[in-house]
Structures are given as C-alpha cells and as structure tokens.
Amino acid sequence: MKRIVLLGILTASLSMAAPHISKNGWVEFFSKTPMETIQATTSTAVSKFDPETGNLSIRMRNTTFVFPNKLMQEHFNENYMESEKYPVSSFDGTVKGLDNVSLEAGKKVQVVVEGTLDIHGVKKHRAIPATLWKLPDGTIHGESVFPVKMAEHDIKIPSLLTKKFTEEMRVTTKFDWKPEVKK
Amino acid sequence: MKRSILFLTAAATFCHAQDMDSLLAQAAPAGPVEATFKSIRVVESHSVETSGKGVLNFVVSHRFGSFGNGPDGGFGLDMANTRLGLDYGLTDRLDLGLERSNNEGKPVDLWGKFRLLRQSSDNSMPVSVTWLSVGYLNTQDPEGVTSLPFSDKLSSLHQLIVARKFTEKLSLQVSPTLVQRSLVEYSDEKKVSLGTGIAGRYKLTSRQALSLDVTQMFTGLHSYDAPAIGLGWDIETGGHVFQLNLVNSGWLSEDRVYTRGGQGLDHFSTWCLGFHITRAFDFGG
Numbered sequence: 001m002k003r004i005v006l007l008g009i010l011t012a013s014l015s016m017a018a019p020h021i022s023k024n025g026w027v028e029f030f031s032k033t034p035m036e037t038i039q040a041t042t043s044t045a046v047s048k049f050d051p052e053t054g055n056l057s058i059r060m061r062n063t064t065f066v067f068p069n070k071l072m073q074e075h076f077n078e079n080y081m082e083s084e085k086y087p088v089s090s091f092d093g094t095v096k097g098l099d100n101v102s103l104e105a106g107k108k109v110q111v112v113v114e115g116t117l118d119i120h121g122v123k124k125h126r127a128i129p130a131t132l133w134k135l136p137d138g139t140i141h142g143e144s145v146f147p148v149k150m151a152e153h154d155i156k157i158p159s160l161l162t163k164k165f166t167e168e169m170r171v172t173t174k175f176d177w178k179p180e181v182k183k
Numbered sequence: 184m185k186r187s188i189l190f191l192t193a194a195a196t197f198c199h200a201q202d203m204d205s206l207l208a209q210a211a212p213a214g215p216v217e218a219t220f221k222s223i224r225v226v227e228s229h230s231v232e233t234s235g236k237g238v239l240n241f242v243v244s245h246r247f248g249s250f251g252n253g254p255d256g257g258f259g260l261d262m263a264n265t266r267l268g269l270d271y272g273l274t275d276r277l278d279l280g281l282e283r284s285n286n287e288g289k290p291v292d293l294w295g296k297f298r299l300l301r302q303s304s305d306n307s308m309p310v311s312v313t314w315l316s317v318g319y320l321n322t323q324d325p326e327g328v329t330s331l332p333f334s335d336k337l338s339s340l341h342q343l344i345v346a347r348k349f350t351e352k353l354s355l356q357v358s359p360t361l362v363q364r365s366l367v368e369y370s371d372e373k374k375v376s377l378g379t380g381i382a383g384r385y386k387l388t389s390r391q392a393l394s395l396d397v398t399q400m401f402t403g404l405h406s407y408d409a410p411a412i413g414l415g416w417d418i419e420t421g422g423h424v425f426q427l428n429l430v431n432s433g434w435l436s437e438d439r440v441y442t443r444g445g446q447g448l449d450h451f452s453t454w455c456l457g458f459h460i461t462r463a464f465d466f467g468g
Contacts, residue, residue: 059206
C-alpha cells in the first residue's frame with residue numbers, strides 16, 4: 001500500500017517538475033499566390049515546456065490572429081477555422097533528443113518535436129524540426145517553421161477561391177519559456 | 184492497485200489540461216462575439232452589425248414589382264425600386280451611411296449606427312446592443328403638391344437593436360422602433376409610431392444562411408393588417424454578400440416599409456422579390 005502511495009506522489013510530483021512557461025508565444029502563418037498574400041500573426045500563444053522530460057504543450061486562440069484587414073480576419077474565423085466551434089489550436093507532444101545535449105547559453109540545438117497537432121478539430125501526428133537555445137538569463141528560446149496542409153485539417157476552400165490560397169500554409173513559431181515562479 | 188495509479192495519472196493529466204486552459208484564458212481572454220449577422224441589413228431592417236473600422240460598404244438594393252403583374256410584366260421583374268448606399272466604419276463601434284432610393288419621394292437617407300454593447304464569447308455580456316438613427320429627406324414632392332416646406336420633407340427612424348448569437352448558427356434580434364413622419368397618409372394617423380422588429384438568422388453552411396425579418400407597428404397607424412415581412416437567403420463569397428429577398432411590400436426606406444403596410448400571405452400576389460448586393464472595401468483598420 002505504502003508503495004502505491006509513494007508511487008502516486010512520485011507520479012504527481014514528476015508531472016509538476018519544473019515546467020517553463022511562455023505567455024506571449026508568437027505564431028505566424030503565411031501563404032502567397034499571385035492573387036493574394038495572406039499573413040496573420042498572434043503573440044498570445046501560451047506554452048509549457050519541461051526541459052527535464054521534454055514535454056511540450058501549446059495553445060492559441062484562433063480569434064487572436066491579426067490580419068492586415070478586418071474582412072480577412074472575419075472570413076478566417078467564420079468560414080475557414082470555424083472559430084466558434086473550434087476556438088483553440090493546440091499541440092501536445094515531446095521534444096526528442098534532449099538527453100544527449102545540454103542547453104547552454106548561445107548554443108543552438110536542433111531537435112525534433114513529436115506529437116499531436118490539433119487544428120480545426122482535426123488531430124494529426126507530426127514530427128516537426130525545431131531549434132532551441134538558452135538565453136543568458138536562463139530563458140529557453142525555441143523556433144520552428146513547418147507546413148500545414150489545409151486539406152489535412154479538413155479546412156475547405158471553395159474552388160472559386162483556390163487561386164487565392166496555397167494548399168499549404170507556412171507556419172512559423174517563436175517561444176520564450178521562462179521557469180515558472182511558484183506562488 | 185492499478186486503478187489508483189490510473190486515477191493519479193488521469194488526475195495529473197486533468198490538472199495539466201486545466202493549467203493550460205487558465206494560462207490561455209489569462210494570456211488571450213475570449214473576445215467579443217463576431218458576425219452575429221452577415222451584413223448590416225437582415226432583410227428590410229438594419230441588423231445589429233456595423234462595418235468595422237476602415238471598411239467601406241457599397242450596397243445595391245432592389246425591390247422588383249409584385250408577382251401580381253403576371254406573365255406580361257415578368258411577375259414583377261420588369262420594374263424595380265433601387266437603392267444605392269455607401270457606409271463607412273469610422274471606428275469599430277460607429278458606422279455612418281448615405282443612401283438614395285427611387286421609391287416614392289426619392290429619399291436621401293443619412294444614418295448612424297453605434298454599438299453600445301458587444302456580446303462576449305465567455306458570456307459575461309450576453310447580448311449586443313446597437314443604436315440606429317436614420318434621417319430621410321424626400322427629394323421629390325408628392326404628386327400635385329408644390330412648394331412643400333422643407334420640414335415636411337423629413338422623416339426619421341430610431342431603433343435600439345438588441346441581439347444575441349445563441350449558437351454559431353442561430354442569431355436573433357429584437358428592435359424597439361420609433362418612426363417619425365412629417366406627412367401622414369390618413370387623417371387618423373399620428374406623426375409618431377411605435378413598434379418592434381424581430382429578426383433572426385439561421386446558418387445553413389459556413390457561407391449561406393436563411394433569415395427572417397418581421398416588424399409590427401403598434402401605434403399611430405390607420406390599420407395594422409400585416410407586419411412588414413421579409414425572408415432572406417444570404418450567400419457570402421469573399422468580399423461580396425448576396426442577399427436574395429422575398430418581401431411583402433415594395434418599399435426600400437425603412438420608415439415606409441414599417442408604416443405604409445404590406446399584405447399578408449393571403450395576398451401573396453402583392454409580394455415581391457428583391458436583393459441586396461454588398462461589396463466591402465477594406466482600407467485597413
């Protein structure tokens with residue numbers, strides 16, 4: 001019995017071990033055709049990253065993406081992302097290959113982030129290359145650029161408008177994780 | 184044994200999910216509800232929507248003749264009342280519009296719409312509220328009348344539009360309405376009439392919706408046979424919104440639509456088809 005309790009506490013404490021937090025993650029998506037350039041960013045993506053275990057979670061509210069104009073933004077939320085039905089895009093996974101390297105200030109480390117990307121209510125398993133490095137103040141900085149195929153996430157584009165979009169959006173993400181300060 | 188471990192793992196996962204939710208709520212609070220209606224008009228009445236800051240709308244509206252014109256008159260399609268309108272979002276809350284229509288009196292309308300409240304996604308504000316005021320200036324005197332004083336060419340409309348987007352598909356609005364006219368049709372009519380509008384929208388797909396728009400006046404009119412009724416089918420294509428309308432009167436200006444009467448379904452031959460085409464130009468905002 002005692003062992004179970006111990007194990008339980010261990011499990012619980014492990015899951016709470018030193019996660020780093022980012023509250024102003026920057027995410028951009030980009031598409032360019034001769035007819036239209038689409039570029040939108042949010043700077044309120046949130047993320048938890050545990051450098052010990054490699055566990056990584058990201059959440060962003062779709063309505064926080066800012067477009068160059070209001071109409072695009074409304075169409076994005078109303079017609080493509082259906083933000084009322086699917087308000088949040090997320091990623092849950094692990095950063096692979098952290099065991100063999102140590103994060104030191106100024107040293108860039110190439111890693112692969114593996115997990116589930118959830119956009120428009122459709123979950124896809126992805127392995128996404130990323131770059132991590134530590135800043136002098138202990139902040140961990142991570143960047144990644146990867147494609148997202150709209151069809152893979154069941155985002156429909158009317159045939160009339162296919163000339164305005166590329167099939168793949170280029171997604172760029174930047175996060176600064178700081179050690180969580182316990183209250 | 185195994186169960187307790189399972190439970191603990193589940194609890195830890197749950198805590199983590201909750202953590203992420205509260206983190207997101209903190210960094211990016213749920214904003215106001217968008218697109219309660221697709222356009223600044225439901226069918227005949229204004230909707231709770233305003234054009235956002237920097238958006239210029241160009242709206243072409245048509246009311247064809249009534250079905251009663253028969254096959255020789257193309258069931259009404261041979262003739263039409265037309266309104267051309269422009270409106271511009273000065274801020275995200277304030278929208279100003281200028282229109283001219285060729286229905287009786289050939290009025291030029293100047294309107295202002297101000298969003299007082301916005302429904303929020305987290306329901307801390309359950310409704311959106313917009314104030315609408317329209318002034319109509321008749322540019323053509325009634326037949327046989329000469330030198331009508333300027334003040335008699337004017338009429339106005341005021342509405343407090345209260346709306347709620349109940350689900351992503353269903354939106355409803357209620358609009359207490361005041362119409363002020365300088366000239367009335369019958370001797371027992373008053374210059375000020377009160378009434379209310381009820382309108383709704385149901386989305387069929389992400390780009391198509393059906394809408395219904397009914398306005399009933401209660402005071403100041405000669406008769407109250409039928410409310411103003413409009414049915415709409417909205418189709419959105421990028422920068423355009425097409426709204427096909429079936430209405431029970433041929434008027435375009437709201438003051439006339441509400442007070443000059445339409446007929447019920449028992450006089451369907453007086454109903455007519457119409458449309459709005461809205462083209463939005465965005466000047467960045």
